[in-house]
Amino acid sequence: MTSPDRPRAYVIGLGLIGASVALALAQVGWSVGGEDRDADVLRAALDAGVVDGEPLDDTTTLVVIATPASSVAALASEVLARHDDEHLLVTDVAGVKGSIVAQVDDARFVGGHPMAGSEQRGMAGARADMFRGCTWVLTPTARTQPTTYGRLHGILRDIGANVVAVNAADHDRLVALASHVPHLLAGALMNEAARAAEQDAVLLQLAAGGFRDMTRIAAGDPAIWPDVLFENRAAVVQTLASLETRLGALRTALEIGDRALIGEGLRTASVARRQLPGRAFNSERLAYLRVAVSDQPGVLASVTMAASELLVNIYDIEIAHGIEGVGGTLLLAVDADQAARLLEALSKLGFAVGLEP
C-alpha cells in the first residue's frame, strides 16, 4: 500500500543503477515501487525491500527508467501516454541521450545520465549512497518546462548528486570521447596484443603497468557495449575518425623523423593529463608519496595507521607491483600540507619513502 503522505516513485529496470536509485529515493523519504522484465530480479528486489509490490498508479509523480538505452524511448512514451497527469515526471539513466530525447517528445520527460561507474553490474551491488557526489547529467530540451526540470534537479540533489545540464548532442559527443571510444581503443589494443601473444607468449610477461591500465576496461562485460555504441554511433564514428587521423600523423612523424611533432604531442598530453581534475579532490592541493612495501600482511596497515594517527587523509592509494614481483611501491595521495609529516613518520618506521616530483 502506498503511503498518502510520502511522494511516490516507480523504477523500471532494477539493475545496479535502477536499484540504487530506488534505495536512494527511499532514504530521502520516497515510497518506491518498481518492476523488472526478469521475474527473478523483481522477486529479489521485493524480498530485499528495494521496491514494494504496488503498481504504477496515479499517485506516482516520478518514474525512473533504468533499462538499456535501446528500450528507453518506447518505455518512456508508453508511461507518458498511459498517465496524462501533468505532475508526472519521467526520466531515465541511459548512457546515450540524443536519440532518446528526440523520440520522447513530451514536456514531462527529462533525459538523465548519472556518471556512476561505466560497468553495469547486478542489483547485488546497489547502494543508497551510490550517487553521493556523483555527476548527474540532465539533458533538457526546448520543450522541457523549467518547473519540471527544477523538480528533478531538486530530487537528484536530495540524493547527493551534482546535477549538470548539457545539450543532449553535446553529451553524446562527450561520452563518446570520455567513455565509448576509450572502450573500443582498449579492446583493439588488447586484441592486437592477444594476436602477438599467440606467437610470443613472453609478451604477456612484458606487459607493464601502462598496458594494464590501458586495457583494464576491456575486461568489462562485453554484452552491454554494442547497444551503447550503436545508440551513439554518429558521435563514436566521428571521434574514432579523429583519433585515427591523430595516430596517422604520429606514424608519419616517426617515419619522416619529425621529432618536434612527437615531442610536442607528448608534452601537451602530459600537461593536459596532469591538469585533469582529481576524482574526489582538487589535485592541486595533493602531494604524492611513494613507499616501498613488501607483499606481507600488515604492511598496508602500518602505513595507513601512521597516516591515521597523524590525522592525514589518504585521498588515493595504488600499489604498483613489479611484474611477478614479491613487493611493490605504494603511491599515496595526501594533502600537500600534510605530506612532509607523513613522510617523516613513515621514514621513522623504517619505510623507504619519497615524494613524487
Add this chain to the structure above:
Amino acid sequence: MTSPDRPRAYVIGLGLIGASVALALAQVGWSVGGEDRDADVLRAALDAGVVDGEPLDDTTTLVVIATPASSVAALASEVLARHDDEHLLVTDVAGVKGSIVAQVDDARFVGGHPMAGSEQRGMAGARADMFRGCTWVLTPTARTQPTTYGRLHGILRDIGANVVAVNAADHDRLVALASHVPHLLAGALMNEAARAAEQDAVLLQLAAGGFRDMTRIAAGDPAIWPDVLFENRAAVVQTLASLETRLGALRTALEIGDRALIGEGLRTASVARRQLPGRAFNSERLAYLRVAVSDQPGVLASVTMAASELLVNIYDIEIAHGIEGVGGTLLLAVDADQAARLLEALSKLGFAVGLEP
C-alpha cells in the same frame, strides 16, 4: 680501493635503474664503481655510497651501461675496445634492443632490459630490491658465448630477477605493443579530449575511471619518450599501422551496422584481458572485495588493520571515487581462501562490503 676477494662491477649512468643495479650488486657481494656524465649525480652517488670512486680498471668483470638508449652502443663499444680482457662482460638496460645489438658486435656483450617501471626517475628512488621478481629480458645473438650469457644470467638471478631470453627484434616488437604504442595512444586520446574540453569544460567532469586509466601514462615525463620511440621506430610504426587498421574496421562496422563484428571484438578482448597474468600474484587465486568508504582519516587504516589482524595479505588496493565525490569504493584483492573471513570482519566493523562476481 677495490677489494681483491670481491668481484668488481662498474655502472655507467646512475639514474634510477643504474643506481638500483649498483645497490643490488653490492647487496650480493660485489664491489661497485660507477660514473655519471652529470657531476652532481655522481657526487650524490658517491656521498650516498651507491658506488665507490675507483675507476674502471682491469679488475672489473662486469660493466652495466644504464644510459639513454641512443648512447648505449657507442659507450659499450668504447669500453669493449679499451679492455681486451676476455672475462669482461658488458650489458645494458635500454628499452630498445635491436639497433644496439646490431651495432655492438662483440661476444662479450649481451643486451638487457629490466622491466621495472617505464617512467625513468632519478637516483633518489633507487632500491637494492628493485629487481626482485622483475622480468629481465636478455637478447643474446649468434655471437654470444653460452658461458658469457650463463654468467650474466646467474648474476641477475642473484639480484632476484626472472631472466627471459628473447630475440632482439622480437623484444622491440613486443615492447612497441606493450609499452611504446600504448604511450602514444594515451597521448592522442588525452590531446583529443583536451581539444574538446576547450569548448565543453564539462567534459572533464564526465571523464570517468576508464578514461583516467587510459590516459594515466600520458602524464609521465615527456622528455624521455621521443628518444625511445625513434630508437624503436620500425616496430612502433608497424604496430601503429596495425592498430589504425583495427580502429578503421571498427568504425566501418559501426557505420554499416555490423553488430556481430563489434560484439565479437569486445568479447575476445574481454577474455584476453581477464587472462592477462596478474602483477605480483596468480589472479586465479584472488578474490576482490568492494568496501564502501568515506574519505576520512582512519578509514583505510581500519580496513587494512582488520586484514592485518586476520593475517590476510592485501595484494592490490584501489580507491574508486565518484567524480568529485566525498566517498568511494575500496577494491581489495586478497587470497580467495581468505576473502570470506575478511568480508565478515569488515561487515562486523560496519562497512558495506561485497564480493566482486
